[in-house]
Amino acid sequence: MSEKIFLCSICNINSGTCLEDCKFCSQSVRYKADIERYKQKDMQLIKEEAINARDNGALGFCLVTADKGLNDKTLAFVCKVAKEVQAVAPELRLIACNGTASVEQLLVLKKAGIKAYNHNLETSESFYKEICTTHPWSERYETCQNVNTAGLVLITGGIFGLGETQEDRVSMLNSLASLKPTSVPINFYHHNEALELSPNSLEVDEALALIKLTRETLPNAERIMVAGGRELMFGKRQAEIFEAGANSIVIGNYLTTSGRAMSKDLEMLKKLSLDVAKKVN
Ligand code: SF4
Numbered sequence: 001m002s003e004k005i006f007l008c009s010i011c012n013i014n015s016g017t018c019l020e021d022c023k024f025c026s027q028s029v030r031y032k033a034d035i036e037r038y039k040q041k042d043m044q045l046i047k048e049e050a051i052n053a054r055d056n057g058a059l060g061f062c063l064v065t066a067d068k069g070l071n072d073k074t075l076a077f078v079c080k081v082a083k084e085v086q087a088v089a090p091e092l093r094l095i096a097c098n099g100t101a102s103v104e105q106l107l108v109l110k111k112a113g114i115k116a117y118n119h120n121l122e123t124s125e126s127f128y129k130e131i132c133t134t135h136p137w138s139e140r141y142e143t144c145q146n147v148n149t150a151g152l153v154l155i156t157g158g159i160f161g162l163g164e165t166q167e168d169r170v171s172m173l174n175s176l177a178s179l180k181p182t183s184v185p186i187n188f189y190h191h192n193e194a195l196e197l198s199p200n201s202l203e204v205d206e207a208l209a210l211i212k213l214t215r216e217t218l219p220n221a222e223r224i225m226v227a228g229g230r231e232l233m234f235g236k237r238q239a240e241i242f243e244a245g246a247n248s249i250v251i252g253n254y255l256t257t258s259g260r261a262m263s264k265d266l267e268m269l270k271k272l273s274l275d276v277a278k279k280v281n
Pocket of ligand 1: 018019020021022025026027028065066067068099
């Protein structure tokens with residue numbers, strides 16, 4: 001595994017308008033969580049966020065939309081954003097995360113300059129119906145297969161701390177391995193009081209063991225990324241995620257929750273003598 005740490009920044013270009021019922025997600029309109037909701041983020045703001053991410057060392061910039069999947073309007077908007085961001089920050093590697101997608105839609109994104117697509121399996125196939133009833137896990141798996149078929153870089157991972165068993169975690173990691181992803185983002189459930197799910201009860205040592213298990217189950221993945229919930233889950237022990245096998249993190253804010261200042265993460269990496277990746281294959 002590379003000792004250089006890949007930094008990624010996420011940009012919620014459409015927020016909080018999803019009709020699905022994923023129980024862990026404050027972006028579903030069903031739970032009325034107190035979050036910002038908008039159909040399309042202002043283009044100038046997106047470009048400023050891209051420049052700021054690049055200037056703080058991010059290589060990946062992920063364009064996220066809150067919806068079950070791509071439709072013509074969303075696809076056109078993501079392509080437009082991709083082109084505008086490339087014009088102001090061509091060094092960024094553009095990632096799209098827009099839910100279920102067909103091979104044809106993914107090829108349109110690819111043509112617009114998107115290099116990678118993120119679609120998480122979230123949890124095991126059998127536990128998925130406990131956390132989402134509006135679409136099946138199989139559609140998620142199929143989208144990941146479509147990403148591979150379209151020749152985009154596949155980024156797929158999941159979320160721990162939803163009430164799943166260890167067996168579910170192992171099952172999800174094996175499913176992820178079968179898709180041969182380049183990057184595996186793992187999230188730790190960050191509870192919002194509007195959501196029905198119980199708060200994440202994982203202990204830090206258990207969460208570190210899950211990073212290690214992810215690394216062991218996916219030895220060929222180029223990156224194991226600790227994404228949402230990092231600050232809340234690991235607190236003062238965040239530095240230990242790298243020893244456990246992570247070599248990528250999300251910097252800055254998450255979709256609906258605030259991260260810590262990007263400069264704090266850069267300071268942490270410096271203290272650990274870990275270099276920031278400046279390019280990606
Ligand atoms: S489909 Fe995505 S955005 Fe919609 S509720 Fe589920 S996780 Fe949230």
